[in-house]
Amino acid sequence: MLCSGGVKYAIPQAKKIYEFFSREDLIVIGLHTVFEYHDAMGEISLKAFLHEYRVNFPVAIDKPSDDINDPIPKTMRKYQTQGTPTLLLFDHNGYLRKHKMGHEHDLVLGAELMTLIMEKNDNEN
Incomplete structure (x- = not known):
């Protein structure tokens, strides 16, 4: 909510x-x-x-750390994200295929998404 890159780039891109x-x-x-x-x-x-x-897609809320001295939430800690926006792409088997901090260009992201979709479809056929 306070990340200008998230508001300006990541949220509109995710909505599209x-x-x-x-x-x-x-x-x-x-x-x-x-x-x-x-x-x-x-x-x-x-x-x-x-x-x-x-915002019309689901949004989860990261859980705080179990350690009261650790300000970093659980998912942020697990995937070692350092700020926002951060893009995580998982394939159809749940494997993390891309981890990027900052905005990804629409054309690059579109190509990567189509690659993952094609892999999924190839495995189903």
């Missing part, structure tokens, strides 16, 4: 992907990760933000 691709081919899931300004970044603020920006 969600609208253009079949749910059978790929799934888009956003992840709300709070690693600063915890009091202002809760679920109520997120719901208002998603409504205002017309």
Whole structure:
């Protein structure tokens, strides 16, 4: 919500992907990760933000660390993300195929998504 790159690039890109691709081919899931300004970044603020920006794909909320001295949420820690926006692409078997911090160009991402979709379809046939 506070990431200008996420608001300007990642969210609109994810919305386009969600609208253009079949749910059978790929799934888009956003992840709300709070690693600063915890009091202002809760679920109520997120719901208002998603409504205002017309986010139509599912958005999960990263869980805080079990260690009260660790400000980094669980998923952020697991995938060693360093900030937002971060792109994680998983294939149809659940393997992480791409991990990138920052915006990915639409053409590059589209090609990578189609490669994963074609791999999935080849394995099903």
